Amino acid sequence: MTTPLRNWAGNVDFRARRLHRPGSLAELRSLVAGSDRIRVLGTGHSFNRIADTTGDLVSVAGLPPVLEVDRAAGTVTVSAALRYGDLVGELDRAGFALHNLGSLPHISVAGACATGTHGSGPTNGNLGTSVAALELVTADGDLVTLRRDADGEDFLGAVVGLGALGVVTRLTLDLVPTFEIAQYVYDDLPRDRLDTHAAEILGAGYSVSLFTDFTGPRINQVWVKRRVDAIGAGAGAGAVEPYWHGATLAAEPRHPVPGMSAVHCTEQLGVPGPWHARLPHFRLDFTPSSGEELQSEYFLPAEHLVAALAALDGIADRIAAVLQISEIRTIAADELWLSPSHRRDSVALHFTWVKETEAVMPVLAAIEERLAPYAPRPHWGKVFVTPPGQLRDRYDRYADFAKLTHRYDPTGKFRNEMLDRYFPTAG
Structure with a gap:
């Protein structure tokens, strides 16, 4: 990169050696398979270094857009980089809605789900709870789909996945009738x-x-x-x-x-x-x-x-x-x-x-x-100073997530400084 790349807030200068914007799934798979370190850059609305890397930074915004409503199933399948604001009008016109939205419609679906972003309401789960399936490119370039109804534990570990399991390319979301x-x-x-x-x-x-x-x-x-x-x-x-x-x-x-x-x-x-x-x-x-x-x-x-x-x-x-x-x-x-x-x-x-x-x-x-x-x-995706040990004690499945990342990414291709700090025993 010839000019500094920063997040939306401008408090993070990304340290990647290259920024890639593949135009096809085949190009993305080849890029991931050939990289030693790679992270995904979404809309840049994170305030810490969760998306940073010293290797390759990749945007999936150049992949062919996907927005497919399945009326019978009550779901929509979308490309990972699609912003909520560019999705919701199409859903409403089709008579559907998502159960909730975050404060900003400017954020990408994949990035929001991967970091646990949410809306509000005592009976409303975070945005990731609407995910029924996700497709990702894993460390060796394979294309893998995880489904809520078929992949149980791996699925529950992958939705809020911090980009640690692979590059998410598509998500299928549950819909409700419009309101x-x-x-x-x-x-x-x-x-x-x-x-x-x-x-x-x-x-x-x-x-x-x-x-x-x-x-x-x-x-x-x-x-x-x-x-x-x-x-x-x-x-x-x-x-x-x-x-x-x-x-x-x-x-x-x-x-x-x-x-x-x-x-x-x-x-x-x-x-x-x-x-x-x-x-x-x-x-x-x-x-x-x-x-x-x-x-x-x-x-x-x-x-x-x-x-x-x-x-x-x-x-x-x-x-x-x-x-x-x-x-x-x-x-x-x-x-x-x-x-x-x-x-x-x-x-x-x-x-x-x-x-x-x-x-x-x-x-x-x-x-x-x-x-x-x-x-x-x-x-x-925001600024905090919590030590790793304290954070580990606050999640029942913290160690399970570390094991899951090692199984999907045994060489640490998708890891970065932040993941190394908070999940140091992934192996």
Whole structure:
């Protein structure tokens, strides 16, 4: 590469000796078979070195696009590099939906699933839980397909696979019938109301997000995304109240970060719209920010939210000094081995930081120390400082994943510095 290649945020300079963009599956298979070290570059939305390598970096965005809906099976098969924002309209027109979406429609399907990326909702699993099958090129260039209904344990280890088993080329995703969402924002939720009614507040919609800047005894905003067919039709659906748990219904659209224009955000004020135009916070046709940020996220057992926030109160001033905004969301438990929600109904504490690494890292260390009693699992694609030993103790299938990577990649072709650090005993 003649010019530096950076991730979206610009905090990682990739060290690869070459960047490849194969135009066919045969070309990709030959490249993988002939490389000694290789990693996949997706949309670049990771904030750490999970995609980095000193060998070959490959993008699968040049492979022929795939988007095949199987109406009878209720699934869609897509090319790995396809962005969610480029998939969802086609699904909606066919009468289908995905069960959930992340905050950004700009991310690729394969990259999001491989790192445990998620949306929100106490009954909604992360994005990888919709994967029914995945196709990947393994270390010797072979093409392998793993299916949920046929490959059991290997499949559960491969979905959140961190790029360690091979180069994913296609995924098959489960679909649900299309639905509509109405999105509301409430301002200034008193913290004491969250402390006493956390489950009710976080379960008030199909997807709920809380935003706080850690500057006072309140939650800045509560984003409630309700299915239109559920409003007023069942327990917990409720009416749209102008005042709710001490918070006030916003009369104008909001952006999560104070002072930023809401033009970047999906439509609010209770206007019904298709699932894919409401579940993400941000619109595909706008870049949500300039990339001038760092991000971290920690997943805890959902029942520990109030205690975890109380633990962070003692360093709230330190957090606020380097924070743009923090988001709180829930994610349902799953069986994917390296999912941060593996076998735990979870609450995720997400932090969008200023882009000042030296100032942020000590605060991260303090946060992890405060959260340690609740066994936090960091998002694999964001910034964290958790030691390998601690992380190993927080996953039931950690050692099994190390063995699985060694079986699929015995020479370490897909490994990099980060995998070597966190899975040093793969052999």
